[in-house]
Amino acid sequence: MNLRRRKFLHLAAGAAALPAVARAQSYPARPVVVVVSFPAGGPADAVARILAERMRVALGQPVIVENVPGANGAIGAGRVARAAPDGYTLSLGVWNSHVANGAVSALAYDLVTDFEPVALLASYSQIIVAKQAIPANNLTELIAWLKANPDKATQGHPGVGSQGHLGGIYFQKLTGTRFQHVPYRGLTFAMQDLVAGQIDMVFPDPASALPLVRSGRIKAFAVAGNRRSAAAPEIPTVDEAGLPGFYVSNWNAYFAPKGTPSNIIARLNEAAVSTLADAGTRQKLADLGFEIPDREQQTPAALGAFQKAEIEKWWPIIKAANIKSE
Numbered sequence: 001m002n003l004r005r006r007k008f009l010h011l012a013a014g015a016a017a018l019p020a021v022a023r024a025q026s027y028p029a030r031p032v033v034v035v036v037s038f039p040a041g042g043p044a045d046a047v048a049r050i051l052a053e054r055m056r057v058a059l060g061q062p063v064i065v066e067n068v069p070g071a072n073g074a075i076g077a078g079r080v081a082r083a084a085p086d087g088y089t090l091s092l093g094v095w096n097s098h099v100a101n102g103a104v105s106a107l108a109y110d111l112v113t114d115f116e117p118v119a120l121l122a123s124y125s126q127i128i129v130a131k132q133a134i135p136a137n138n139l140t141e142l143i144a145w146l147k148a149n150p151d152k153a154t155q156g157h158p159g160v161g162s163q164g165h166l167g168g169i170y171f172q173k174l175t176g177t178r179f180q181h182v183p184y185r186g187l188t189f190a191m192q193d194l195v196a197g198q199i200d201m202v203f204p205d206p207a208s209a210l211p212l213v214r215s216g217r218i219k220a221f222a223v224a225g226n227r228r229s230a231a232a233p234e235i236p237t238v239d240e241a242g243l244p245g246f247y248v249s250n251w252n253a254y255f256a257p258k259g260t261p262s263n264i265i266a267r268l269n270e271a272a273v274s275t276l277a278d279a280g281t282r283q284k285l286a287d288l289g290f291e292i293p294d295r296e297q298q299t300p301a302a303l304g305a306f307q308k309a310e311i312e313k314w315w316p317i318i319k320a321a322n323i324k325s326e
Contacts, residue, residue: 027087027264031062034254036092037076039069043205043288047122047252048092050284051275058271065092072161072325073097074105077255081109085259087268090118093255095163099310103318104161105325111311115255116265117303119272122290123251125225126167126203127210127235129218131194134201139221139241146177153179156190156199161323164190166314167203167224167248169321174246194218203248206231206289224248231289252290253303265300273298 032055036048045067052063068076077097083089091097093115102111128139136142146153157164160183168181182199184190187208193199195217202209203224210232213220222241223229225248238246254272256265275281276292285292296302 027267028059028061030088031064032059032088032090033064033066034090034092035076035080036065036067037069037073037094037097038067040067043124043207043250044092044094044252046288047285047290050281051121051272054275054278054281055271058274059267071105072101072159074101074107074325077101077111078107078109080255080257081114083257085116085257085261087256087260087264089257090268091115091255093253095250095310096161098253098255098307099314100161100163100166100318101325102311103315104323112304112308114258116258116260117300117307118254118256118265118268119276119298119300120293120303120306121252121254121272121276122285122292123249124205124207124289124291125223125229126163126248126250127206127213127223127229127232128171128201128203128221128238129194129209129213130201130221131197131199132217132219133197134219136221137219139236139238139243142221143175143177143243146175146179150178151180153200154182155179155201155203156182156184156193157202158187158190159183159185161318161325163248163250164203166318166321166323168201169323170248170317171203171243171246173317174243205250210289227291229289230286230291251306253307269298269300 034048036045038044048065052065055063068079073096077091080089080091098111101107136145155168157168165181172178187204190202191208194202195212206229212218220235222238223235224238224246226237226239228237282292
């Protein structure tokens, strides 16, 4: 009797496990939604849509990009944090949504423990640019001019708590300079005023800066990274230009909700890695000024470690400046 009972229980347990096994083996069985926490047309949206084209091939299912903007990325990221951990809802996380927001806002979720890292995708380093009338021809001269004119220069940025704003604060900390921060409703408006000479400096992304630099309408001093941009190899790094370690990078990565099974994370990572290896995808990202991380940086573990390192770097800077979300 006991033997028959044990056999029955064993068969029942096996039957109960079958649906979960089948689900795992058949993933993905329907479209995957990638939530971009910012409006359509921006850098994060561009990355998401470029990758979605090739990810569809790698996964064998459509990859749908859905824009859920608001609160510097917190609304979209929160939606993913609350989503079912089944691999069908991902966050296209960026520096704002998955680093800065934890220091400037009271979030209803945890940036680290409520997400599963999937893959680091692409990044760009800010470029230090200034209006043509600035009496400096290199970064060392720019810093000297700022020191000689404390509180007189202005730096435009896309809003309080944005990476452009915090990059300016970090710049002041490393150089001992002082200048005024001017918030705008978006980077486009700041760049327009820079070209018009209404403000002195901006720290924008390459796609926004390079056409204006090459047309001679603004000056470029350095790339805020440890290697030159493939989109602008003529511009020196901050290390080369005299401000070593001033690294300000906006990155993009896939995150899944906490509790997503490891085999699904592995499947998504595999698809992301193959997408990033595609020559056409790489060229499209390079045309926009994005750099693709080395292969060893594309693992879930590497992304998790990278995100934590970014939090450890930026949260003290943000909190020391007493920056809060508006």
